[in-house]
Amino acid sequence: MALRGTSISKGFVWVILALLIVGLAGFGATNLSGTVRSVGAVGDKQIDVQRYVRALQEEMRRVQQQVGQPISFQQAEAFGIDQQVLQQLLVARAIDHEASGLGLSIGDENLRQQVVGVSAFQSIDGSFSRDNYRFALENAGLSEAEFEANMREETARSLVQAAVVSGLKMPDSYANQLLNYIGERRNFTWARIDATNLDVAITAPTETVLQAFYSENLALYTTPEIKQISYVQLTPAQLVDGVEVSVDAIAGLYEARDAEFNKPERRLVDRLAFVDATEASQAKAQIEVDAISFDRLVEDRGLALTDVDMGDLDQVALGAAGVAVFAAELDQVVGPFDTAIGPALFRVNGILKAQATSLEAASGPLRNELALDLARAEIDEQVANIDDLLAAGATLEELAGETEMELQTVDWHSEVSQGLAAYQEFKVAAATVTEDGFPKLIALPDGGVFALRLNGIVPPAPKPLETVREAVVEHWTKTETMAHLRRKGEALSAGLTADASFESLDLRAQTETERTRRDYVEGAPNALITQVFDAATGTITILDDADSVVLVRLDAVLPRAQDVALDGPMRDAINAQATNDLSQDIFAAFARDLQTRIGFELDQQALNAVHAQFQ
Numbered sequence: 001m002a003l004r005g006t007s008i009s010k011g012f013v014w015v016i017l018a019l020l021i022v023g024l025a026g027f028g029a030t031n032l033s034g035t036v037r038s039v040g041a042v043g044d045k046q047i048d049v050q051r052y053v054r055a056l057q058e059e060m061r062r063v064q065q066q067v068g069q070p071i072s073f074q075q076a077e078a079f080g081i082d083q084q085v086l087q088q089l090l091v092a093r094a095i096d097h098e099a100s101g102l103g104l105s106i107g108d109e110n111l112r113q114q115v116v117g118v119s120a121f122q123s124i125d126g127s128f129s130r131d132n133y134r135f136a137l138e139n140a141g142l143s144e145a146e147f148e149a150n151m152r153e154e155t156a157r158s159l160v161q162a163a164v165v166s167g168l169k170m171p172d173s174y175a176n177q178l179l180n181y182i183g184e185r186r187n188f189t190w191a192r193i194d195a196t197n198l199d200v201a202i203t204a205p206t207e208t209v210l211q212a213f214y215s216e217n218l219a220l221y222t223t224p225e226i227k228q229i230s231y232v233q234l235t236p237a238q239l240v241d242g243v244e245v246s247v248d249a250i251a252g253l254y255e256a257r258d259a260e261f262n263k264p265e266r267r268l269v270d271r272l273a274f275v276d277a278t279e280a281s282q283a284k285a286q287i288e289v290d291a292i293s294f295d296r297l298v299e300d301r302g303l304a305l306t307d308v309d310m311g312d313l314d315q316v317a318l319g320a321a322g323v324a325v326f327a328a329e330l331d332q333v334v335g336p337f338d339t340a341i342g343p344a345l346f347r348v349n350g351i352l353k354a355q356a357t358s359l360e361a362a363s364g365p366l367r368n369e370l371a372l373d374l375a376r377a378e379i380d381e382q383v384a385n386i387d388d389l390l391a392a393g394a395t396l397e398e399l400a401g402e403t404e405m406e407l408q409t410v411d412w413h414s415e416v417s418q419g420l421a422a423y424q425e426f427k428v429a430a431a432t433v434t435e436d437g438f439p440k441l442i443a444l445p446d447g448g449v450f451a452l453r454l455n456g457i458v459p460p461a462p463k464p465l466e467t468v469r470e471a472v473v474e475h476w477t478k479t480e481t482m483a484h485l486r487r488k489g490e491a492l493s494a495g496l497t498a499d500a501s502f503e504s505l506d507l508r509a510q511t512e513t514e515r516t517r518r519d520y521v522e523g524a525p526n527a528l529i530t531q532v533f534d535a536a537t538g539t540i541t542i543l544d545d546a547d548s549v550v551l552v553r554l555d556a557v558l559p560r561a562q563d564v565a566l567d568g569p570m571r572d573a574i575n576a577q578a579t580n581d582l583s584q585d586i587f588a589a590f591a592r593d594l595q596t597r598i599g600f601e602l603d604q605q606a607l608n609a610v611h612a613q614f615q
Contacts, residue, residue, distance in 0.1 A: 039610060040086075040602035042093040042595065045100070047086075049610060050141060055085045056614075070445040073614035078428045082611070086602070092157060094594035099156035106155040111148060164590050165583035175574040179567065183560025185514045186532050190524060190552035191507035192545070193492070198484055205476050213476045214465050220475070221468045224413040226458040229430055232396045232405040233420055234382065235448030236375035239404065243371040243378070250366050254359050261357040266312040267325055268350030270305065272298055273341040280336035280343040287333050287345075294333050294347050312352055321346050376447030383449060387441055396439060396453055411458070420450060478547065485549045486542060493540040493551055507551070514558060525550055 038046040060076050076082060115121065116128035120136055123129040137147050195202070205213065214221065254261065272294070274280035286292045298308055315322035321337040321344075328334050328348045335345040386403055400407035410421060412430045420426050425442055429452055439451040465472065492505050502509030512521060521528055525545045535541055535554045543550045 038603065039606045040090070040600060042090055042600040043097040043598040045093040045097045047089050047093055049606070052085070052089060052607075052610060053613075055089055056082060056610075059085050072425055072443045072445065073611065074428060074442060075424055076614075077611075078424075082607075086607075090595060090600055091591040094591060094598055094600070095157045095160050096153050097598050098594055099153070099160050102160070104156040104159055106152050111151060114151065115148070161587065164587050168579055168583050168586065170575050170578040170582060172571070172575070174578055175571040178574050179570060180560050182517060184533070185516055185558035185561065186554060187511075187513045187556040187558065188515070188532050188552055188554050189502060189509050189511045190521075190528065190550055191502045191509040192523075192548050192550050193485055193489055193507070194548040195481055195485070197488060197506075198481075199488075200484070202477055202481050202484065205473065205480075210469075210472060210476060211465065213479075214468075214472050217472075217475065218462055221463045221465075221472065222460050223458075223463060224415070225460050227412045227430060227433070228409070228455040228458065229412050229433070229452050230396050230407065230409050230455055231420065231426075231450055231452035232399050232407050233448060233450040234379055234386075234403070234405045235444065236372045236379065236446060237448075238406060239375035239378055240368065240371045243374045245367050245370045245374065249370055250363050251359060253366050253370060254362055261362050263352075263355040264314045265326070265354040266314050266352040267318075267348055268312050268352065269310045269318065269325060270294070270298075270308045270347040270349055271310050271339070271344050272301070272303075272308050272347075273339060273344040274336065275342065277336055277338075277343040280345060284333065284336060284345055294345070297345075309349075312350070318346075372447075379447055379449060383441065386449070386451075390439060390441060390451065396451060399451070409455075426450065426452070481547070482544065482549070486544075489542040489549045489551055493542060496540050496551070496553060502551075511555075514561075528552060 038048050039052050040047045056076075059081050060071060060073075063076070063079065063081060064071055071079075115133070121128055121133040123132065134144070137144060142150075272283075274283065283292075283297055287294060287297070295305065298305060315326050318325050319337075319339070321335060321339070324334040324337070325346050325348060328346075330348055330351060333345055333347045336343040337346065338344075382403060386399065386405070389399055389402065394402070396407055399405050408420075410416065410419070412421060414427075414431070421430070423444055425444055429442055429450075433452060433454045435454050435456070437454065439453050441449050441451050443449055492507070495505055496502070515521065515529065515532070517529060517533055519529060525543050527543055528550065531541050531543060532552060532554055535552075537554050537557055539554050541552050541554075543552065
């Protein structure tokens with residue numbers, strides 16, 4: 001059936017279009033077009049190469065934004081990004097298969113309206129341009145038929161998804177029970193016992209005791225497995241000093257980033273808009289006679305100061321208010337002035353002087369930046385030759401002799417983090433390298449490359465007692481002290497009852513009242529709150545801390561305090577989150593069932609070919 005009355009948002013179309021047009025930028029998917037077209041299928045729904053590439057690139061970009069630096073494909077594989085993307089596509093194609101079986105489709109007229117409404121397909125006058133439409137799709141490597149088929153499938157898929165999860169709602173009893181759990185309160189008393197409370201001093205261990213303790217804890221004094229690794233590296237930092245950067249290039253970059261190096265005088269400004277000029281003028285008059293403050297005006301409007309904060313602006317950016325704002329003193333309020341949101345008052349929160357950095361002062365950092373870019377480009381030019389040498393069987397030593405790569409060695413284990421070992425790419429490669437493996441070139445996020453070889457493995461070995469004696473004595477002393485403290489705590493807890501005081505046992509106690517599960521008790525062990533809420537009234541609990549123990553007695557269990565102002569919003573938030581979680585769980589179960597019923601297949605050879613293009 002054609003759902004001609006159903007429309008999808010322009011934002012949804014934009015998402016599809018952005019993925020289609022941007023997704024293939026810089027990727028050699030066209031190299032595969034003659035041999036590999038699909039990486040798998042769910043029923044009769046193929047997962048074509050371009051769809052997989054777009055989704056993989058999009059997810060890698062998302063992760064890069066989260067970690068704040070580029071990631072290599074090797075890292076993406078280590079993170080499981082490729083498998084995650086593949087699973088998402090399998091789910092999507094399973095739903096497409098189900099939608100097709102149900103006869104769900106967007107109508108031709110509805111599809112036409114969505115396509116002509118996309119601004120990227122429009123000419124200057126806002127009318128639909130078939131040339132722009134064709135050009136955008138050609139850049140994405142898609143025909144009109146493919147793009148429109150994708151839009152139909154995306155829309156039908158969204159309808160199936162909505163049908164599966166619509167109408168779900170958690171019962172109020174769930175939120176009420178959770179609110180009661182979160183809001184429960186406890187009254188308790190606690191005291192700390194440390195070495196000063198012990199009746200006996202901890203003396204130095206005998207040699208026999210120390211040797212026995214060392215043997216019992218030998219794992220703590222054993223070196224890790226060490227991989228003896230040779231590696232060659234070529235990084236921009238190695239080449240940067242030898243790169244020639246012209247004065248003109250530095251001057252050009254300086255000019256292009258003039259706004260970064262030469263900032264005009266600016267003001268930190270708050271802006272409060274009013275319905276009309278009369279109301280704004282009345283507010284200004286009240287401020288001038290100290291009848292009300294600017295902050296109070298903001299508060300009376302139900303706003304926070306962050307809502308009226310405009311940040312730092314130059315005079316031009318302030319428009320009609322610019323001259324007055326820049327003539328005002330700190331904390332002075334000026335206006336009203338007409339703005340795009342109505343007549344407004346402006347308050348000066350800070351005065352930032354103009355900043356000027358000369359070309360001479362900026363030349364050093366700019367030269368280094370340009371040199372690093374040129375060094376990266378030079379490395380890119382050498383990669384093919386280095387790969388060829390490795391493929392021909394060149395050793396790392398030969399690579400160092402025939403190229404600009406540097407040869408180094410490292411005794412590596414998981415705690416090593418100096419030099420190249422600080423890179424995640426090196427950590428992954430070092431952790432997985434085997435003695436029978438062949439070196440391969442691996443890219444670094446800063447534009448460098450490296451290859452490594454495992455020369456040998458040194459198995460874990462105990463450190464001789466004489467070399468770690470001081471650490472063993474310290475460990476034994478702490479262990480023995482804690483054992484005495486626990487025994488002291490057990491003896492004291494036996495004398496504590498609900499009516500007995502901590503002070504009668506010479507303990508400095510602290511009493512906490514109406515504490516909730518979300519509270520933090522300063523100076524107490526992190527586990528204190530959890531233990532208190534797991535205990536029964538009157539129970540004495542002993543907790544270990546760093547170098548002491550804590551005695552805690554639960555004095556009272558109190559129900560949640562009713563708060564009309566907060567309970568409603570909290571209940572709504574809990575219900576919304578729980579409903580969303582339930583929807584995701586139900587949809588995940590639905591998707592798994594579809595895959596099981598329909599069946600799917602993957603072409604590992606095709607996947608390998610695609611992945612090779614990312615290397």
